[in-house]
Amino acid sequence: xxxxxxxxxxxxxxxxxxxxxxxxxxxxxxxxxxxxxxxxxxxxxxxxxxxxxxxxxxxxxxxxxxxxxx
Amino acid sequence: xxxxxxxxxxxxxxxxxxxxxxxxxxxxxxxxxxxxxxxxxxxxxxxxxxxxxxxxxxxxxxxxxxxxxxxxxxxxxxxxxxxxxxxxxxxxxxxxxxxxxxxxxxxxxxxxxxxxxxxxxxxxxxxxxxxxxxxxxxxxxxxxxxxxxxxxxxxxxxxxxxxxxxxxxxxxxxxxxxxxxxxxxxxxxxxxxxxxxxxxxxxxxxxxxxxxxxxxxxxxxxxxxxxxxxxxxxxxxxxxxxxxxxxxxxxxxxxxxxxxxxxxxxxxxxxxxxxxxxxxxxxxxxxxxxxxxxxxxxxxxxxxxxxxxxxxxxxxxxxxxxxxxxxxxxxxxxxxxxxxxxxxxxxxxxxxxxxxxxxxxxxxxxxxxxxxxxxxxxxxxxxxxxxxxxxxxxxxxxxxxxxxxxxxxxxxxxxxxxxxxxxxxxxxxxxxxxxxxxxxxxxxxxxxxxxxxxxxxxxxxxxxxxxxxxxxxxxxxxxxxxxxxxxxxxxxxxxxxxxxxxxxxxxxxxxxxxxxxxxxxxxxxxxxxxxxxxxxxxxxxxxxxxxxxxxxxxxxxxxxxxxxxxxxxxxxxxxxxxxxxxxxxxxxxxxxxxxxxxxxxxxxxxxxxxxxxxxxxxxxxxxxxxxxxxxxxxxxxxxxxxxxxxxxxxxxxxxxxxxxxxxxxx
Numbered sequence: 001x002x003x004x005x006x007x008x009x010x011x012x013x014x015x016x017x018x019x020x021x022x023x024x025x026x027x028x029x030x031x032x033x034x035x036x037x038x039x040x041x042x043x044x045x046x047x048x049x050x051x052x053x054x055x056x057x058x059x060x061x062x063x064x065x066x067x068x069x070x
Numbered sequence: 071x072x073x074x075x076x077x078x079x080x081x082x083x084x085x086x087x088x089x090x091x092x093x094x095x096x097x098x099x100x101x102x103x104x105x106x107x108x109x110x111x112x113x114x115x116x117x118x119x120x121x122x123x124x125x126x127x128x129x130x131x132x133x134x135x136x137x138x139x140x141x142x143x144x145x146x147x148x149x150x151x152x153x154x155x156x157x158x159x160x161x162x163x164x165x166x167x168x169x170x171x172x173x174x175x176x177x178x179x180x181x182x183x184x185x186x187x188x189x190x191x192x193x194x195x196x197x198x199x200x201x202x203x204x205x206x207x208x209x210x211x212x213x214x215x216x217x218x219x220x221x222x223x224x225x226x227x228x229x230x231x232x233x234x235x236x237x238x239x240x241x242x243x244x245x246x247x248x249x250x251x252x253x254x255x256x257x258x259x260x261x262x263x264x265x266x267x268x269x270x271x272x273x274x275x276x277x278x279x280x281x282x283x284x285x286x287x288x289x290x291x292x293x294x295x296x297x298x299x300x301x302x303x304x305x306x307x308x309x310x311x312x313x314x315x316x317x318x319x320x321x322x323x324x325x326x327x328x329x330x331x332x333x334x335x336x337x338x339x340x341x342x343x344x345x346x347x348x349x350x351x352x353x354x355x356x357x358x359x360x361x362x363x364x365x366x367x368x369x370x371x372x373x374x375x376x377x378x379x380x381x382x383x384x385x386x387x388x389x390x391x392x393x394x395x396x397x398x399x400x401x402x403x404x405x406x407x408x409x410x411x412x413x414x415x416x417x418x419x420x421x422x423x424x425x426x427x428x429x430x431x432x433x434x435x436x437x438x439x440x441x442x443x444x445x446x447x448x449x450x451x452x453x454x455x456x457x458x459x460x461x462x463x464x465x466x467x468x469x470x471x472x473x474x475x476x477x478x479x480x481x482x483x484x485x486x487x488x489x490x491x492x493x494x495x496x497x498x499x500x501x502x503x504x505x506x507x508x509x510x511x512x513x514x515x516x517x518x519x520x521x522x523x524x525x526x527x528x529x530x531x532x533x534x535x536x537x538x539x540x541x542x543x544x545x546x547x548x549x550x551x552x553x554x555x556x557x558x559x560x561x562x563x564x565x566x567x568x569x570x571x572x573x574x575x576x577x578x579x580x581x582x583x584x585x586x587x588x589x590x591x592x593x594x595x596x597x598x599x600x601x602x603x604x605x606x607x608x609x610x611x612x613x614x615x616x617x618x619x620x621x622x623x624x625x626x627x628x629x630x631x632x633x634x635x636x637x638x639x640x641x642x643x644x645x646x647x648x649x650x651x652x653x654x655x656x657x658x659x660x661x662x663x664x665x666x667x668x669x670x671x672x673x674x675x676x677x678x679x680x681x682x683x684x685x686x687x688x689x690x691x692x693x694x695x696x697x698x699x700x701x702x703x704x705x706x707x708x709x710x711x712x713x714x715x716x717x718x719x720x721x722x723x724x725x726x727x728x729x730x731x732x733x734x735x736x
Binding site for chain 1: 132133135137163164165166167170171254258261262265282283284285289292293296297298389392393396397400430499500501502503504505
């Protein structure tokens with residue numbers, strides 16, 4: 001499943017990031033968002049969600065949330 | 071020696087840079103405020119010794135491999151320009167992410183000092199970081215700092231550590247094995263190892279009581295502020311409040327008081343010069359003091375607004391605003407990140423346009439740079455305030471409407487650009503770090519306000535002074551360099567230059583050479599619109615029109631200009647939504663990096679200003695008087711021509727797109 005279906009407050013492990021945008025992939029990597037790492041959805045919003053990766057909070061849009069499978 | 075400041079975005083590099091150098095570079099509580107390299111000398115009070123120390127502030131980066139153009143400035147600088155020492159500012163609240171970049175910096179063979187910044191926040195959260203162990207593990211000095219407190223002992227210590235490291239060797243704690251950098255999998259595997267190494271260190275040096283993945287109070291605030299229904303009214307309310315306080319209440323009250331002083335001064339100078347050459351008298355009293363004074367009178371409005379915007383930027387709301395508006399902006403082909411340039415643009419379009427650099431998608435970045443000037447900037451505030459005062463009895467809705475129309479034009483403009491560029495089906499992802507909220511610093515806001523106030527006065531004393539003097543001279547003489555006689559004002563140099571423009575403005579309801587001249591000088595600096603109007607109409611007190619109303623019948627300024635309310639509104643809007651000043655056009659050019667886009671942008675802005683003014687004047691006149699305004703048909707033809715050109719462009723790009731698409735599928 002992807003992040004959009006994740007339960008709020010529950011920690012998941014990232015399985016895969018599905019994108020052919022290599023730079024985006026590398027960028028997410030530098031934030032600590034890559035397969036095998038934990039990720040928590042703090043809340044779902046209109047058009048996206050708030051996630052916790054390592055010790056940071058990020059807002060990501062639905063397109064990106066769908067690309068992160070957990 | 072040179073000390074480079076490098077670290078993750080929003081870790082406090084520029085704040086530390088400002089503290090150490092005494093500069094006032096733009097800071098804000100979101101990732102990506104700094105988009106350019108800045109250099110300045112460090113204050114002597116932070117170190118002993120005679121050698122000059124130069125601090126180099128760099129844009130934030132998460133890693134040495136750049137993602138956006140401003141990040142490449144950072145990696146390019148530390149790799150190629152070889153600073154003597156790097157101060158790596160590490161956000162202590164997010165150690166596990168920050169140290170990834172730190173270990174990369176340590177591999178460069180440049181001595182590194184780690185400044186463990188925001189250590190006040192970690193203390194508040196009862197997170198313990200063993201900096202001695204961290205220093206041992208990294209093989210470089212680690213100093214706890216709080217860069218928001220300029221007197222914090224850590225700042226001095228960081229500098230002295232940096233000085234003592236000059237020319238010394240450090241052993242990198244983690245060295246990436248030689249791999250083929252073009253092999254994606256190998257790079258990723260190496261990066262994974264690096265992160266593993268970092269995680270290992272963090273586990274040993276950091277003890278947390280509060281975990282980031284748990285929901286906290288800030289998340290509750292966020293769930294209201296970024297709520298799908300009430301998020302937008304909250305945004306609108308905050309923005310409205312900023313403009314209401316600065317332009318209708320507090321700002322204008324202070325301005326009234328200031329204008330009284332300027333008038334007294336002008337009267338005093340006028341008295342002194344009573345028996346001198348009337349030409350010189352006119353030049354000095356009306357041209358220089360009157361024109362510049364008219365502009366300076368609006369200074370408090372601009373300063374109050376800068377104060378409020380600084381508070382807004384400092385508290386952490388800006389990142390949330392991008393989240394709230396992202397779904398709307400996405401529909402018109404922009405991203406939530408376009409919000410930041412536009413909010414900054416309400417202060418000044420130049421830093422606003424420069425802030426576009428953090429937008430990665432090229433089309434979104436160019437479109438944002440093109441549309442940011444539609445948000446009325448600080449220099450346009452005097453123009454708005456003048457017309458609101460002279461024609462609409464300082465009604466609050468005038469300035470609110472100008473910003474609202476600005477936003478609507480941004481959205482419409484974005485839609486148009488989206489259609490013209492024809493990139494409808496391409497995806498762009500949105501990710502924005504949500505920084506922790508913090509109490510905005512009043513000191514920072516005051517500094518930002520004073521800095522801006524100073525810049526405004528300098529501008530009034532230079533560019534605007536020169537323009538007003540030129541306008542005054544051009545108005546006083548005709549082409550034979552003889553003084554223009556009373557009653558023959560239309561023979562002056564100024565009138566004859568402005569006249570052809572004025573003809574174009576007849577369909578917009580303000581086809582008079584005085585108004586045309588003011589609009590044209592506005593391209594040099596928008597405050598000039600006010601200054602020029604003051605000079606050409608010989609009125610000086612433009613802000614305190616209440617008092618004028620007491621003296622004469624009705625609003626004197628309005629009477630002198632001889633405009634209807636509708637035409638005045640059209641004129642105001644024309645000046646707000648035409649292309650910005652030349653300096654802002656220069657900024658657009660450097661961000662767009664394309665002559666075609668720049669030209670398209672200028673044409674769009676010209677057409678928008680003209681069309682908006684035309685519609686406001688003609689429809690407004692029809693409603694108020696029951697008949698259409700002057701020269702409706704020629705104006706309509708012009709607007710139709712604009713529309714046809716845009717339609718033709720859309721058609722063309724649709725065709726190109728279809729052709730490209732069919733090639734792909736074939």
